[in-house]
Amino acid sequence: MTTGTPQPPIDTSRPHSARVYDSLLGGKDNYPVDEAVARQLPAEAKAGAFQNRAFMNRATAWLAGEGISQFLDIGTGIPTAPNLHQIAQGINPRSRVVYCDNDPIVLRHAEALLISTPEGATDYVHADVLRPGTILDAARKVLDFDRPVALSLLGLLHFLPDDLDPRAIVRTLTDALRPGSYLVLSQGASDVNPERGEQGTAEYGKGGIRLALRTRAEFAGFFEGLEIVEPGLVTAPEWFRSTPAPDPEMSGVYVAVARIP
Numbered sequence: 001m002t003t004g005t006p007q008p009p010i011d012t013s014r015p016h017s018a019r020v021y022d023s024l025l026g027g028k029d030n031y032p033v034d035e036a037v038a039r040q041l042p043a044e045a046k047a048g049a050f051q052n053r054a055f056m057n058r059a060t061a062w063l064a065g066e067g068i069s070q071f072l073d074i075g076t077g078i079p080t081a082p083n084l085h086q087i088a089q090g091i092n093p094r095s096r097v098v099y100c101d102n103d104p105i106v107l108r109h110a111e112a113l114l115i116s117t118p119e120g121a122t123d124y125v126h127a128d129v130l131r132p133g134t135i136l137d138a139a140r141k142v143l144d145f146d147r148p149v150a151l152s153l154l155g156l157l158h159f160l161p162d163d164l165d166p167r168a169i170v171r172t173l174t175d176a177l178r179p180g181s182y183l184v185l186s187q188g189a190s191d192v193n194p195e196r197g198e199q200g201t202a203e204y205g206k207g208g209i210r211l212a213l214r215t216r217a218e219f220a221g222f223f224e225g226l227e228i229v230e231p232g233l234v235t236a237p238e239w240f241r242s243t244p245a246p247d248p249e250m251s252g253v254y255v256a257v258a259r260i261p
Contacts, residue, residue, distance in 0.1 A: 015207040017159050018103040022078040024049040037207040042196045048253045051236035052155045052186050055255050059184050060084050062241040063150045064091035070149040072139050074129050075156030076101040079113040085122045093119040098139045102128040132172040148180040158188035161212040170222050181260045191215040192252045219254045226258035
């Protein structure tokens with residue numbers, strides 16, 4: 001099921017981060033303006049997109065294995081199998097998942113592809129992360145906030161410059177979650193390969209998309225007051241728990257999972 005109203009129009013004249021991400025992953029649900037940005041990005045951007053996706057798979061599987069059965073995924077992007085609900089419901093068919101994105105094309109694909117198991121539930125909210133209260137109100141129609149929820153914002157923080165106060169947005173969202181919930185974040189790094197980072201920022205900027213890469217210390221600030229679980233704040237290929245360690249590889253994507261005490 002989907003929450004919301006008639007589908008808003010899709011603007012194909014300007015690139016959108018979700019569609020550029022889809023292009024980097026080899027998807028077909030994007031437009032020439034998105035492909036143009038993706039083609040100009042350094043090779044590390046494509047690698048980072050796949051690393052971010054693989055981290056999502058591993059973190060979701062671990063959380064579901066730990067008994068988490070409710071997930072709120074903001075900045076969903078265009079569905080690309082396996083999707084978060086498929087991983088969670090593959091472990092616990094009763095898992096309930098709410099997806100959120102602000103790109104109308106994501107809504108169209110979500111309605112067709114984000115299909116729940118009979119025992120569980122999936123929902124899609126068309127809303128902007130800049131309105132966290134709207135997201136929470138919609139999510140409460142499917143998720144029980146008196147029980148733990150895993151909140152994920154993956155591949156999203158680096159599209160939220162500091163003037164949008166992303167830390168306050170994350171804090172508003174986590175303050176709504178009960179103890180025992182989890183926060184799952186990824187962030188493009190500015191201090192792993194600064195030259196490539198500047199190149200990527202410039203190319204996104206040409207398309208009118210602001211990119212806000214951050215240092216490891218700046219990323220750590222999003223987890224203030226939370227309990228970061230092992231293996232800590234690491235690059236995407238370095239994060240694993242109950243699954244085999246991924247092959248070592250360079251990465252410009254920081255990730256972490258933290259428990260809300």
